[in-house]
Amino acid sequence: MEIAEKNSILKEVVDAFEFPPTMLEAVRYGSGHINDTYCIVCQPREGKAIRFILQGLSLTAFPRQVELMENFIGVTTHLRKKIQEQGGDPMRETLNLIKTKDGKDYYTDSTGKIWRLMPFVEHTICLQQATPELFEAAARAFGRFQMLLSDYPAHTLHETIVNFHNTEDRFAKFIATLEADKLGRAKDVQEEIRFVLDRKADCSVAVDAQRAGKLPLRVTHNDTKLNNILIDEDTLEGICVVDLDTTMPGLSIYDFGDSIRFGANHNAEDEPDLAKVNFDIGLYERYVRGYLQGAQGGLTKTELEYLPWGARLMTLECGIRFLTDYLDGDHYFHITEPDQNLRRCRTQFKLVRDMEEQFDAMTAVVEKYSV
Ligand code: ADP
Ligand code: GN1
Ligand code: MG
Numbered sequence: 001m002e003i004a005e006k007n008s009i010l011k012e013v014v015d016a017f018e019f020p021p022t023m024l025e026a027v028r029y030g031s032g033h034i035n036d037t038y039c040i041v042c043q044p045r046e047g048k049a050i051r052f053i054l055q056g057l058s059l060t061a062f063p064r065q066v067e068l069m070e071n072f073i074g075v076t077t078h079l080r081k082k083i084q085e086q087g088g089d090p091m092r093e094t095l096n097l098i099k100t101k102d103g104k105d106y107y108t109d110s111t112g113k114i115w116r117l118m119p120f121v122e123h124t125i126c127l128q129q130a131t132p133e134l135f136e137a138a139a140r141a142f143g144r145f146q147m148l149l150s151d152y153p154a155h156t157l158h159e160t161i162v163n164f165h166n167t168e169d170r171f172a173k174f175i176a177t178l179e180a181d182k183l184g185r186a187k188d189v190q191e192e193i194r195f196v197l198d199r200k201a202d203c204s205v206a207v208d209a210q211r212a213g214k215l216p217l218r219v220t221h222n223d224t225k226l227n228n229i230l231i232d233e234d235t236l237e238g239i240c241v242v243d244l245d246t247t248m249p250g251l252s253i254y255d256f257g258d259s260i261r262f263g264a265n266h267n268a269e270d271e272p273d274l275a276k277v278n279f280d281i282g283l284y285e286r287y288v289r290g291y292l293q294g295a296q297g298g299l300t301k302t303e304l305e306y307l308p309w310g311a312r313l314m315t316l317e318c319g320i321r322f323l324t325d326y327l328d329g330d331h332y333f334h335i336t337e338p339d340q341n342l343r344r345c346r347t348q349f350k351l352v353r354d355m356e357e358q359f360d361a362m363t364a365v366v367e368k369y370s371v
Helices: 009-014 067-084 132-148 167-180 184-196 204-212 252-261 280-295 300-328 341-359 359-370
Strands: 020-028 037-043 048-058 114-119 219-220 229-232 238-241 248-250
Touching: 009 020, 009 048, 020 248, 037 359, 067 114, 067 132, 067 219, 132 219, 132 229, 132 238, 132 252, 132 280, 167 184, 167 204, 167 280, 184 300, 184 341, 204 300, 219 252, 252 280, 280 300, 280 359, 300 341, 341 359
Parallel strands: none
Antiparallel strands: 020 037, 037 048, 048 114, 219 248, 229 238
8 A cells, every 4th residue: 555655643543444455545635725634545345446535633723623523523414414305415415424443433643633534525526726607606505505504503613713714813913923023034025014004904894793793693614715615527516515624603704705715816826926816806706696596595685795895804814814824934824835825925915906996896796696
C-alpha cells in the first residue's frame, strides 16, 4: 500500500478503522484550507475498488472537537431523516460516518486530534470555479440545505468557533494582531491595512442588524464555498453539502455571501494578478436566482434586503482573516507558498472594491428575483 505521507499518525488512524482487504493507497485529497483530508482506495476481494474520505480535524481551527462531532452527528441525522421523507438517497445527499473497529463514531489519535471516516460520494464533481449553470445549481442546493435545517433545534448546536462570522470581532482580532506585529510584516502591507481600517463601520452592518432583531438567527453552514458542495455527474445538480464543521446558528446572509465571495468571479482565491480578479455580476445573478429558488420563499423581506451586504461583508471579512493570519505567521489557513495568505487577502479586497462600485446593481438583482 502506498501511504503518500509516511506518517506514523496516519498509520495509527488507518489501523483504527476496518477497511476492505487490500488498501491500495492513502493520499491527500481536495483543496480545503483547514482539515487534513485523505482519499483511501481499497480493493475488496470482488468487484471494483472502493474509495473513502478520511479526515483529521484541525486542532488550530477547531479546539472543541468533541462538540464539533456532536453537531456533525446531530445535523446529518436530521438531514438523513428529511432526505428520506422526501424520497431522496441519504447515502448520497448527506455525509455518513463509518464506525471505528471499537464501534465509535470517530477516532481520537494520540495527539488528541479527531479523525472521521466517510464513504466517498461517487459520481460527483467538486469545483473550484463554476460555469453559470453549475453555480446556479450549487445555489439551489445551498438554499435547500438552509430550508432542510429550518426546523433543526438551533439551541442544541455548539458554537464550534465562537464569533465565526462576527465581522466586528474579526476586525478587533485584526487590530490586536496588527499591534503585536510578531513578524514585523505590517510595514510591507500598509495599503491592505488601510483598506481594513477604512471599513471599520462596515464590519458592524450585519451584527447591528442582528442586535436590532432585524435578521433571524438560523442554522447555517457558514462555509458555503463552491468546493464544499458535490455535484451529481449525471444530473449536474448540487446533491451533497460537505464540510459541515461550521454548521451552527448564524445568519442566512452569511451563507449567501460566502458563496458569492468564492464563486462570483473567474479567478483562484490566491490569484497573483489582480487585473484578472473581477466580481462578475452575471454569476451573482445566477446565484441569486438559484438560492432563492432553493430557499423556497423561506427568507424574510429584511434578509432579502441584506443579501448584497452578506456578499460584501463575507468577502471583506475573509480578506481580513487572510491578512490577520499573514501578520500572525500563517498558523490558521494551510499555505503552500510563503505569501499565499497575502495574495488571498488582495483578491478579496479587489472583489470588495468591485462590489462597492456595483452595490446598487447587486441590490436591483435581488429585487428582481424577490417578487
Ligand atoms: P476542509 O475543511 O479542509 O475544506 P472538506 O470537508 O471540505 O475539508 O473536504 C475537502 C474536500 O474533500 C472537499 O472539497 C471535497 O472535494 C472532498 N470531500 C469531502 N468529503 C467528501 C465525500 N464524502 N465524498 C467525496 N468527496 C468529499
Ligand atoms: C476555510 O475549510 P475550507 O477550506 O472549506 C475556512 C473558511 C474560509 C475559507 C476561505 C473553518 O474553508 O471560513 O472562508 O477557508 N474554514 C474555517 O477559503 O475557518
Ligand atoms: Mg472545504
